[in-house]
Amino acid sequence: MINSSNQDSYSTQPLSIDTISVGALSLQQLPTSGKLILRGKPNDNAFTNRVSQLLECELPIKVNTVVTSKIGTVMWRGPDEWMIELSLDQVDSLQTDLIAILENQHINIVVVTDAYSVLRLSGQGAPDVLSSGCSLNLNKSEFGTDQCAQTHYHKIGIALRFVDETPTFDIFVRRSETEYLWRHLELACQTNAPH
Amino acid sequence: MYRFSAASLLRNAFSGHKNWPQQFQSVEPKQKYQAVIVGGGGHGLSAAYHLAKEFGITNIAVIEKGWIGGGNTGRNTAMVRSNYLQQHSVNLYDASIKMWETMSNELNYNVMFSQRGLLHLAHSVSDMQEIGRRAHAINMFGADAELLTPQQVKKWLPNINLNCRFPILGALLQRRGAVARHDAMAWGYARGATELGVDLIQNCEVTGFEINNGEIKCVHTTKGRIKTDTVGIAVSGHSSHLAEMAGFRLPIETVPLQALVTEPLKPVLNCAVISASIHAYVSQSDKGELVIGGGTDPYVAYANRGAFEEIETMMTAVKELFPNYSRLRIMRQWAGMVDLTPDRSPIISKTPIKNMYMDGGWGTGGFKTSPIGGLLMAEMMATDQVPVLAAPFALSRFESGKLIDEGAASSVAH
Amino acid sequence: MFQIKCPYCGNREMTEYTYGGEANLSRPTRLESEDSLALTSYLFSRTNKRGIHLERWFHVFGCRKWFNVARNTITNEIVETYLPNEQPQVVEQTKE
Amino acid sequence: MSQPYRLATGGDVDRNQTINFSFDGKTYTGFSGDTLASALLANGVSIVGRSFKYHRPRGIMAAGVEEPNALVETGDNAFQEPNLQATTVLLHEGLIARSQHRWPSLAFDVGEINDKLSWIFPAGFYYKTFMWPARAWRFYEYFIRKAAGLGTCPDKPDPDSYDQRFAHFDILVVGCGASGLEAAVQAARKGARICLVEQSNELGGQLLHHPEQIIDSLLPADWLKRTVDELTAFDNVTTLPHTTVVGNYGYNYFTAIQHLRTGVTPGSKTHNPRQRLWKIRTKQNIFATGAHERPLVFNNNDRPGVMLADSLATYINRYAVLPGRSILIFTNNDSAYRLAIYAVKAGAEVRITDSRDGSEGHWVKQAATMGIRIEFGKVVVSAIGKRKVEAAIIMSLSSNNAAVEGAAETVPCDLIAVSGGWSPVIHLHAQDRGALVYDKDVSAFVAADGFEDQPSICVGAARGCMDYKTSLEQAATAGANAAFKVGFGNDTPTNISVAETVVTGATSPLWMVPAPQGSRVGYHKHFHEYQNDSTVADIQLAMLEGFESVEHLKRYTTTGMATDQGKTSNVNALGIAAQHSGHDMKDMAPTTYRPPFTPVTLGTIAGRQHGPLFSPERKTPMCQWHKENGAVFEHVGDWLRPWWYENPGEDKHGAVARECMAVRTAVGMMDASTLGKIDICGPDSAEFLNRVYTNSWLKLGIGKCRYGLMLNEQGYVFDDGVTTRLGENHFHMTTTSGGAPRVMTWLEDWLQTEWADLDVYLTSVSEQWAVISLSGPKSRDLLRNLVDFDISKEAFSFMSMKMGAIAGVPARIFRISFTGESSFEINVASNHGLHVWKALLDVGQDFGLTPYGTEATHILRAEKGFIIVGQDTDGTNTPMDLGMDWIVAKNKNDFLGRSAFDLPVIAEQSRRQLVGLLPIDKTTLLPEGAHVTRMRDEPFPCSTLGHITSSYDSPILGRTIAMGLIENGRDLINQSIFARNLDGSSIEMMVCEPAFYDNEGGKSRD
């Protein structure tokens, strides 16, 4: 009965709009995904091994990298912090499993599913659109496959994930700041899409 | 003193302006002075002028490492006001406004003191509470303040965007708030001091002090050693450096503060306006440029320049307040190094060294107090007594913890 | 405009960080602070160094870690970044 | 005839595309490819503007960004743009341009009286007068301000949009003259990522008007095409024409302004921005920014028709405009001889006056061969003709340049082309504090050598290299070297473009032409600086009066302070000052170079960041509902919060009273989602809380909540909130909405630095949870209908937390109260927020459930005497000041802020204390912020006892109440004191405990 993934009541995504496309560029609010913050010590083998086993992938220890596994993607967020993105209905069980295998360790697992929304920006010129407010070096050689980074877009913090060579980027943004980012990017798309 | 006037202009016109006397003179230092003032900014020059004028001590030198008025005095946005929060502050700043009101005539130098009114905008309920508190305080302490409704704000600022991102709910008006011609103040004091026999020594940097038994004996400079037994320090952003030379440490951090001007325009803004919560303030100079400032850069720096980031913040703020300024163009930007204290109030004080006094820590707002700051330091130098107005601003407050907190009111520079 | 090298994330624009004031201020313990000078100098007194300044920065838009920076306050050159529990390699020599 | 001064052939203009434009209401035609300046010249318009101070008629002097005179206003209404240089405005159909700073018209300007009176008004005259009568300045100022200024500000919001882009490159090359292009090609060949920027709309720089300059055996146009084609083919090169690098902020950070379109597109779409701000981050930089020609300084040298020689060459060769028929060239170097050759070819009569003794240069010889009359050792002492040059007076120059002598010859002419030498464009180098030295050969300042380890280098004309051959070599080397430094190839250039060597004679500096003996005007009309009317006499006067430093000179005479920032005048001004004071030029230092290189539109920097994009308008998950249901919003930081909900026919007072009463008598509900929330986890969590809060946390039971105060290290309250123990090692902290980011950063700071030994993880969950505060005597009865667990008073006690389901979704419910009524703070995942809000409303109908806003909350909490940090505190209050001694643990050794309690100031007697205040007249609302005196009507100025922090009309009490921070306030309880209005009148009030309602607190426990 009580289920955090009760889709019906997930009535309130931050934006009422889903997708716009301008020329080759598209901007999309992705449906709510499950998100967990995992904290733990990267040099603690017990911790990394157990997590790796459960996730069936290595925990990305390397700065600004993403690892994809069956369960979802794991993003580096800091030397002792990762974000696991997975489907909504698996959040509870993964959380439970993680807690179980990591019992008595100094770790933390926090559900942040609703705290962030994800915008997907795709198409030729997408880096230019992002660069309208983001100072990160988005040249292909600097930011590509399997990479992620936390940075800012004008006044707000965002996390970027490189998705594919189209290029496509996923942008994690605080729920309440989603509209601000969306409006900025929408205008930047219109400016940058070839007419 | 050679008097400036319309008549003297005309007289000199007939001789092709070839006979004007020097306004001030840079000389080589003597070996000994009764008193030495370090720093040829507004405060140092005012101190020298008042020491000579009010206390009859004329065997003094102002030592300036560059050119007089070239520190923050030469790079500030020239707002003069006394609408501070704390009683001691209002008393101090208002005493300075009173000196400004007569300065042109006192110095026989037109410092273009223009009491055109100054508005502090309030963008939120808490801003309203803050200006309400300030208005009542200022009024009670004997200076002038009024609270305006948004409609009244619109009358003062026809181009204001009342309904900006953080809608304007009201404003604090100080009618005696003013702008002035900053360079003229420095030159006016320099001229007055020269006339009274003060030595102005430019391009001469103080590099050390000789201190004996905790008493100042001698000042070392790039132009040699100068004997003196009284020293006043008014070096704004360099205060910590001078203190270090004298062997003590100050509660000061020096950070860049930037400003800029647009190209000159016909009159478009007839008062000065400050928005502390969206970080910009604007006035229009008599020449026509809009003079714009904002918040400080956050980090310690001695570079007289700041980050572009702050400029961007200022420009977005100005455009938000005055959307019709958007097509105007910025002509020049610059920065100064301001000396911030923890409570954003100045230090007018004796120091751990006997007969060494300091007038500094004015942070983002000490242009307006050049007259009073200099006068108070002059009095300390002449009498070794701390004047009543200065007493609360002593260094010792950082030992007792009895700060004079103007922090809330000075989140934006002015 | 300088960049700062976060010890974790690498070189980023200074706009990603917030400044945290002078590093190495020693916080007096309760007992020490009964000597109020130790306390007030911890609270208020600053070296405000002209030259190599040891200071703290927070990577607020990145990994959210605090770290230390040795920066020349005259040129803004970042000489070194290091972790809170480390000592800087630069020993301050340059004054100007 | 239309365009009488247009040449029949040549130039880069498209004669098939006629463009109509207007200037001062008169319509003209020009061609595509023209600037406003070239089109005006083609039409024979000689006066374009008026000078700042003397209102002298001024024409077009230059062909680029160095133009000081020809400032115009373009566009109408909201599209109006003041102070544009006619030389940089591209002509476009329908362009409307106006002269400015004149009244009633450009031709007849009343302000010209200033010119007549200029002999009375030298530099700085205003410091010496307007002081009588005392305090009359505001009167004079009114007229002075009107007379000053240049263009006018538009009076409507800017309808255009602007874009911004951040970009990272290996190498930035500024300037697309021969040097910049060569440098870029060399670096591109090695594979580096390059950004190539040119302020003009066309690439080529000087080459565009030096048609005879053969490079690699190609004509300039062909060499340009070959080079640009090669660059275009690289995908590692980004070329930005019509883009100006305006700022060098150090450490390889630059700003540039790109012009994306010209002209006005009324109703232009937001996706079609006018300009773009580039923020460019690089590793190596090459400044190939060329050089600006300087005028020569003689009497009336500002007359329309006096033009810079190379600019005139530009008009002839690039724009096919010959704006005169009879040209007198006045030079001190060889470059102007090129103009002579072009002008003769274009059909003009040319005569050359050269201040030097002679020159064996290539072009000099060529000019001589062409039969052009050349006179060495002579100077123009004066221009004749007020509205347009009619003649020049020529005399001989004495051998030491100190005097003019011999007979004065009047030479009729309609143009005087001047060349006083070239000043390399060192701005970008100098903006970053790059060292400068005076170069005798160039007679100007250049970047000092010896910066091999620096990331930036000047090349070509920008480095003082005035011949193509060496410029190209220099540029090629710089390009290859830069690529090598960033890790591409070796530092040897390949296939360097080769230009012919051209022999030129040396430039002989001539900072000013001596005034003839006995001249009445002397140096009063020798303009070294045009826009601000700064003359040689002004510099002399300033120095006479003691303004010796060049920085003083600048500020006293305003030289170099105009919109062109002294591009043509600064070096001359220094030369004049040096000459006057007997200094050597190498001992002079230019005034500080500052961004921007050319003026930058304010809106371009702001970009899209205005209105709702100025800063994020943060909205809670239920925001849309609030909007649709009459909420009036309050801006709290970036958040939008319902202030109150207005029913039809209600005003603020009515609405707020209704909301308050609902909470006191039935049940109300508030969206509290904006509260800061932090998940705290780890074995040392309780110890951590013990250190950051003033009270004790070690023994808090699981599932229990506790209120805490956080102090800064000065012992003053800086945030508060309720924290709950979720598990042995797990807490949920709440903070104030506005303080959330600050608290998070502060806590991380302590954990990561001072207390790195503590094992605690913090995670911000502010936005994970939507929070609904349900409050009022009926709250439990209501809630019972929606939850799946026992919420009876016994099972769910005050200050505890339970997890369960509400309306089918998981929730954490806290029994805490900010209103003093029985309350439940319901936390659900944000995406469920609206769902639960609506579910409560559905059930709540029967209970009189009323949504309430922040205003009601503030009243309700004030009735209880609860503080709001930031309103009832101002950053200088200890817990004791607030009457909250109880929250300070006596047995704890240390917590943040504790040490400060030992400071004398904290122990002081006369501190301000938070007290309640009851106006004697129950209907009088005390003004918030009003200060307080002990005595009625104590005359101002007087001292304050403190001020009123909160003041409300309490519906439940039927009277007004207030709180204030009052000196020794607690000692004054039950005494009367006086709040003072702005007009000095007094309101009597009684001091009381800061609690007005249900002081036993029974209700909240219910």
Ligand SMILES: Cc1cc2nc3c(=O)[nH]c(=O)nc-3n(C[C@H](O)[C@H](O)[C@H](O)COP(=O)(O)OP(=O)(O)OC[C@H]3O[C@@H](n4cnc5c(N)ncnc54)[C@H](O)[C@@H]3O)c2cc1C
């Ligand atoms: C951008 C900006 C805007 C501002 N706006 C305002 C405003 O609107 N209103 C306002 O009231 N205030 C404003 N201020 C603050 C104000 O400018 C300063 O507080 C004030 O000018 C300080 O005056 P001063 O005489 O103490 O210092 P300065 O004018 O800085 O003079 C100090 C002098 O000491 C010299 N010096 C330093 N070290 C030595 C040494 N070792 N030996 C010899 N000489 C030395 C320096 O060269 C300098 O000339 C602003 C400041 C800035 C930077």
Ligand SMILES: NC(=O)c1ccc[n+]([C@@H]2O[C@H](COP(=O)([O-])OP(=O)(O)OC[C@H]3O[C@@H](n4cnc5c(N)ncnc54)[C@H](O)[C@@H]3O)[C@@H](O)[C@H]2O)c1
């Ligand atoms: N005395 C002379 O005869 C003389 C004088 C100057 C140049 N020249 C000749 O021209 C050749 C030089 O070519 P060059 O390439 O060095 O100079 P150039 O003048 O041909 O090119 C410089 C280019 O840089 C651009 N520019 C300047 N500042 C800019 C900025 N901030 N942002 C964007 N663009 C900017 C200019 O618009 C110009 O197109 C010299 O070698 C010389 O032969 C001769």
Ligand SMILES: Cc1cc2nc3c(=O)[nH]c(=O)nc-3n(C[C@H](O)[C@H](O)[C@H](O)COP(=O)(O)O)c2cc1C
């Ligand atoms: C109130 C005020 C008005 C100014 N107006 C101008 C101006 O009209 N033109 C100009 O070029 N600079 C102007 N400046 C800036 C100065 O040129 C200069 O940048 C400033 O004094 C700092 O000195 P610096 O740039 O030499 O370091 C102004 C400065 C101030 C403080």
Ligand SMILES: [Zn+2]
């Ligand atoms: Zn980082």
